[in-house]
Amino acid sequence: MVYKSFRINFIIRIIVLSATIFLLFYLVAQKSLYFTASLTFIAIIYQVYEIIRYVEKTNRLLKNFLESIRYSDFTRNFQVQGLGSSFDKLQESFNAVITDFQKIRAEKEEHYFYLQTVIQHIGISLIAFHRDGKVEMINNASKKLFQISNLKMIQDLKSFSPDLVNSLLSLKHGENTLIKVNDNDDILQLAVYATEFKINNRQVILVSIKNIQYELEEQEIESWQKLIRVLTHEIMNSITPISSLSTTLTTILDDFGENNTNRFEEQDLETLNEVKMALETIHKRSSGLLHFVDTYRNLTKIPKPNFSIFQVQKLFDNIHRLMEEEIKRNGIECEISINPESIELSADEQLIEQVLINLIKNSIHAVEHTENPKIELKAYMNTRGRISIQVNDNGQGIIKEVLDKVFIPFFTTKPKGSGIGLSLSKQILRLHGGTITAHSVPDERTSFTLTF
Missing domain, CATH: 3.30.565.10 (Histidine kinase-like ATPase, C-terminal domain)
Structure with a gap:
């Protein structure tokens, strides 16, 4: 018979046990029913065991509940129906706690997978590792940069760049460095930044690695272009009037010489010719310099590619x-x-x-x-x-x-x-x-x- 109340069930078991004990004393007093008395004694032991087991059911239930929390096993449901209203409330409380833990765990897992997706999707290389070089996390950008499918130890990158390995293992919190790597036909300028933090008594170093070769080249070219623009502008402004004036003076001297040939002595004519030759030299060199400058202006006038x-x-x-x-x-x-x-x-x-x-x-x-x-x-x-x-x-x-x-x-x-x-x-x-x-x-x- 299944009773709906733990209390009634317990009282009935105590009454039955008491009756059995009285029966045992009665049988012993008769002095002739030893076999029946022995069976009665065994029945008493069994009833005591069942009462203890019945009473400790709540302890076992609590133990299972705590183990579920300890081992993060939130798949259990606690069934204590048929033992009274107090046990029904205990069941509701247990299952409510389990449900809350399930929600918290689901939220943490969603948050973890969200962060993992972000880390794997981000274009900057990220590596988390311990001071001994053991790698905890590496994202897809790092795998693509180093041309690897997995990385267990930082030291495994020595074939890629020994300098990079030494820098990663020696970088401290907040430090950054620039490392040049010759990778087959590619030249990589790697900007490395390190952050150190502690998780569950573990020291973790998180480094970001970005190839800034293209950015450095772009800045270098832009700097050269600015310099060339300034130089060519100043040189053109200075040389153009010199070239023009030398041409004008040469023309004036030619006309003057033709109209006054009879008036000049031989020495004066030689001096006049020397001046003309000097002006022609100035014109030739200034024209050459203008051509030289105009050639280098091409560095700042490259047309946009027609893809x-x-x-x-x-x-x-x-x-x-x-x-x-x-x-x-x-x-x-x-x-x-x-x-x-x-x-x-x-x-x-x-x-x-x-x-x-x-x-x-x-x-x-x-x-x-x-x-x-x-x-x-x-x-x-x-x-x-x-x-x-x-x-x-x-x-x-x-x-x-x-x-x-x-x-x-x-x-x-x-x-x-x-x-x-x-x-x-x-x-x-x-x-x-x-x-x-x-x-x-x-x-x-x-x-x-x-x-x-």
């Missing part, structure tokens, strides 16, 4: 036709490779053609005194999934001290060079959202890489 989609194979064919005669005349072996052959580029075809022609002419000049001269023009998808075009040669190469300066305006190693070809090329690539880099091993190999 179109075209096959790289077509671009290479056009360049090969234009340069074929000069290449053959210099006895140069030319090799062209495209992988995959179907690569298409979104760019201004004429501007990119101009850049490649300039690079090939530089290579032709570089291999003038090289045995078995060779120039290679290749296009491929680099490790970061970006289209790259490369011009290689086996010429004299560029020493390291000079390599860092080849893209600076006016800098040249050629006797008759202007120093604007590579600078123009760099600006053209910048307008395409790309970069141009140079690598060289003197007397072995020199490579200029255009990355889009």
Whole structure:
């Protein structure tokens, strides 16, 4: 029989137990019913056990409830029906607490997944790790930057850049640094900022890493352009009247000399001719300087790219036709490779053609005194999934001290060079959202890489 009240059930069990105990005493007093008395004693022990177990049911219920909280197991429902109104309220309280915990846990999980989505979606590389180098979190931007699928220890990045590993492990809270990394054909300028905090007795370092190579190049080019504008403006303002006045004075002296030839002595005529020659020299040099300045003004007047989609194979064919005669005349072996052959580029075809022609002419000049001269023009998808075009040669190469300066305006190693070809090329690539880099091993190999 199932009673609806814990209290009534408990009282009935006590009454039954008491009756059984009296029965035991009665049987013992008879002195002849020992077997029945033994069975009665066993029944008493069983009834005591059942009463204790029945009373401790609330303790077991409370223990299960606390274990649910301890182990974050909020899937249980506590059923204590049929034991009275007080137990019904206990059940309601237990289940209400469990429901509240479920809501809190769901909110925390939603918040966690929201933050994870934001962290993984953000374009800046983020890494959280311990002082010993153990990585707690790495986002997709970091995996893309380092070309990895997972990272367990910061030390595993040594193959990418030992300097970066040393900096990450030594950076303190609030510090930042700039690290240059040569990654195959790419030059990366990594700006690293560190924040340190404590979570559950764990010291965690969170670093943000951003490649600012493009921004640095853009600032550098803009600075050069501003300087060139100022210099060309001032020089043009000063030289133009000098050139004009020298021309005017030369004309006046010519007319004066023709009209007064008979009046001058031989010495005066010589002096007059010297003055004319001096004025002609001034005019010639000022005109040359004006032409020089006008040439460098091109650095600030690059047209905006007219983007179109075209096959790289077509671009290479056009360049090969234009340069074929000069290449053959210099006895140069030319090799062209495209992988995959179907690569298409979104760019201004004429501007990119101009850049490649300039690079090939530089290579032709570089291999003038090289045995078995060779120039290679290749296009491929680099490790970061970006289209790259490369011009290689086996010429004299560029020493390291000079390599860092080849893209600076006016800098040249050629006797008759202007120093604007590579600078123009760099600006053209910048307008395409790309970069141009140079690598060289003197007397072995020199490579200029255009990355889009």
